[in-house]
Structures are given as structure tokens and as C-alpha cells.
Amino acid sequence: MGMGFSRSGVVDGPGSIQYLRLQRASSRSDVFPKLVAMQKNLRARNFAVFRVAGAGLPNKRKLVCELENWGVLAAEQQDQLMEGYGEIFLDHIEMSVLPLIWTGTENGAFSEAGEFSSLVRQLDERATPFSGVAFPVRLGALGNGYVAFLAGSLALESDLIIDQHVRSCQVMMDLLALDERRSMPAESLSEREVACLQLAGDGRISEEIAEKLGLSVHTVNAYLGSATIKLNSVNRIQAIAKAIRLGYIH
Incomplete structure (x- = not known):
């Protein structure tokens, strides 16, 4: 809701x-x-x-x-x-x-x-x-x-x-x-990190994100992990919410 x-x-x-x-x-x-x-x-x-x-x-x-x-x-x-x-x-x-x-x-x-x-x-x-x-x-x-x-x-x-x-x-x-x-720290999210977060926010799992972006599942998880750290979040869900709030994704 x-x-x-x-x-x-x-x-x-x-x-x-x-x-x-x-x-x-x-x-x-x-x-x-x-x-x-x-x-x-x-x-x-x-x-x-x-x-x-x-x-x-x-x-x-x-x-x-x-x-x-x-x-x-x-x-x-x-x-x-x-x-x-x-x-x-x-x-x-x-x-x-x-x-x-x-x-x-x-x-x-x-x-x-x-x-x-x-x-x-x-x-x-x-x-x-x-x-x-x-x-x-x-x-x-x-x-x-x-x-x-x-x-x-x-x-x-x-x-x-x-x-x-x-x-x-x-x-x-x-x-x-x-x-x-x-x-926020000076280090900003990369284009790949933003892309992975955007797709994750749209409900895609790592395998689907990997197929969409032409990456390996391991690489997708690495991007999501680094984005989570940069956003000072404890997990992927919190990172997505914070990225939306900060205007990185929609």
C-alpha cells in the first residue's frame, strides 16, 4: 500500500x-x-x-x-x-x-x-x-x-x-x-551501480539483471554490494529505498 x-x-x-x-x-x-x-x-x-x-x-x-x-x-x-x-x-x-x-x-x-x-x-x-x-x-x-x-x-x-x-x-x-x-561521501554511484539498483528496484532478481545488462550474476551482485556500501545501507532493499529518496533512481 x-x-x-x-x-x-x-x-x-x-x-x-x-x-x-x-x-x-x-x-x-x-x-x-x-x-x-x-x-x-x-x-x-x-x-x-x-x-x-x-x-x-x-x-x-x-x-x-x-x-x-x-x-x-x-x-x-x-x-x-x-x-x-x-x-x-x-x-x-x-x-x-x-x-x-x-x-x-x-x-x-x-x-x-x-x-x-x-x-x-x-x-x-x-x-x-x-x-x-x-x-x-x-x-x-x-x-x-x-x-x-x-x-x-x-x-x-x-x-x-x-x-x-x-x-x-x-x-x-x-x-x-x-x-x-x-x-553523502564524495564518492558517487557509478552508471553500472545505478543501472543495477534501478532494475532491482523494478523487482528484477540478480539473474534477470545480469541478462538485461549483459553481465555475469557475480558482477551484478558486486555492483549491488558496492552501491549498498556507498549508500551506507544494511541491505539491498534499504539501498534501493535510499537511492530513490536521493534521486539516483525512480
């Missing part, structure tokens, strides 16, 4: 092969337009992507802003948001991936709140001028965080919440993959 959003509010399969095959961003400049498109879909005014730092360390957890389009008001808006909901965000992501919504002081409101109440957690009103929705994403210690959208008011619907949560997971996966690629 590929990535989906269950009616209980759980995003399924963030590490699945089908999910990883979605087109990955090659740079942060590729991520920004995706967020702008999501902002328009939600009729929001601004967006911000936060990552949880210091996970697992008592009293060290905090939300770090990775991307935003708040402009000159960035610092003020971030301070207001973190002061009002920062601790709630940190506690919530440890227990649930239900999106969070809140109503600001600028006459913010959510249409048809009853329709999607089971898909979200509505927070108590705090002293923030803007309404918002924050989609939590859990991808491991380095990939946990939120994609948040802010406005004076937001008109939300169930299908839109589900779709934008899925897209939020894709954004966070992009950022995590870009971080991993920057930390």
Missing part, C-alpha cells in the same frame, strides 16, 4: 517504495513552488516549515524554521506562533499526526468544522492574529516537523486537508533527502 491518509488521521507509508518514487526535489528552490501551490490551495497568506531539533534530549527540543515566506514580519510572526503553540506542537507530534488547526484574533473561522473534526485537532484560541493549520510529519529523528499555513481565516474541507497533509509529507521528505545528499 502506498502512502495514504486514513480517516483516523494517520499518514501511512512514508517509507514505502511507492511513496519514495514520487519526484524528489533536486534543491531547496524546487521545494518553494510546491509550498506556494499548497498555500494557494488553502487560501493561506503565508507558510512555514519547521523541523524538530534536539529530539530525545530532555529540555532540548525546539522547532527550527527551515523555510518561510513571512517577509519582513518573519521574526515577529514566528515568535507569536512559537509563544502561543510551540510547546503544544512539540508534545503533539510525539503522540499523533493529526493536523492542528487554530483560530486567530482576526475574525478567523473554519468552514464546516463539524465535517472534518475527526481529521484534525482544534487548539484553544491563543493571542495570535492569524488562524492556521499545521500538518505534522514524522520521518525519523531528523525528519520530524510541521508544515504550517497561516491566514486571517482559512476555509478547509476534508478532502483538502487530506491532500495537503500528503503534500506536506512530500515536502519534508524532499528536505530530508536534500540533507542526506549533502552529507
